[in-house]
Amino acid sequence: MADMHKGHRARLRQRFIKAGLEGFAPHEVLELLLTFAIPRRDTNPIAHALIRRFGSLHGVFEAKYAELIKVEGIGEQAATLITLMLPTMRKYLISKGSEKTVLTDINSYKSFARSLLIGETYEHFEVVSLDAKSCVISTERIASGDEGLAMVSIRRVISFLLRSGSAAALIAHNHPQGDAQPSKADIELTNKIGSLCSELGITLLDHVIIAGTKAFSFRENNLL
Structure with missing residues (x-):
């Protein structure tokens, strides 16, 4: 039985090496991933259990x-x-995005916001x-909270921008x-930050809200 599982693991890895995750079902992605954390055990039923419990790969x-x-099994x-x-993906996207990233339109604002907040289960600002020239200089996480409103210090926002x-x-x-x-x-927070930025000669390009795969742009909806 151990040899059979070992052979299956090897085949999964060879499929990935040859073609990436193309053609992999969601449970197979997890099955392959789990082989690196769970030695000498069939990870297929565990992968299926994870999909059943959480509904999807994401x-x-x-x-x-x-x-x-x-x-069970985790x-x-x-x-x-x-x-x-x-x-890890967020760190990758931020690192990649820091290489002279230019934000020129609403789609680029949304895309960059996603890179900062993808998959977060707590609220962050x-x-x-x-x-x-609209090139990204740096980013800073100003506030984090439980699954509710993250308390944002406007002073910290402005201090970071000036610094x-x-x-x-x-x-x-x-x-x-x-x-x-x-x-x-x-909306009230955005208006306050926008007003202070304007007084300091800083252009507030947009405020983007990320919720799963959805993104709301204040600029796009005429709220800025």
């Missing part, structure tokens, strides 16, 4: 460690590996500093519950 990757560990190493995937020599700014946050529409508090 549901598995967005699951919290405490929930993953409850699935130990500390496997749960850690799974929860490592999205933060990000500020992006840009130069006069980084911003000519323009993009702000973004996420709604973990899945509704991208802005709340009254979101």
Whole structure:
């Protein structure tokens, strides 16, 4: 039985080496991933159990460690590996985006906001500093909260923008519950930040709200 599982693991890895994840079913992606954390055990039923529990591949990757560990067959190493995937992707996207990224339109604002907030299950507020040519200078996570409104210090927002020599700014946050529409508090906060930026000669390009696969642009909806 161990030899059969070993052979199956080897075949999965060879498929990936030859063609990437093209043609892999969601459970097969997890099955392959789990082979690096669960030695000498068939990971196929565990992969299926994860999909059943969390509903989809993205549901598995967005699951919290405490929930993953409850699935039979998932130990500390496997749960850690799974929860490592999205933060690693965010670091990759931020690193890639820091190489002279130019934000010139609403689609680019949304795309960059997604790179900062993809897969986050808690609410976070990000500020992006840009130069006069709309090139990204740096980003800073200003606030984080539980699954509710993240408390944002406007002083910290403005301090970061001044410290980084911003000519323009993009702000973004996420709604973990899945509704991208802005709340009254979101609109009021945006207006306050926009007003202060204007007084300081900094252009507030947009405020983007990320909710799962959805993105809401204040600029696109005439709220800026």
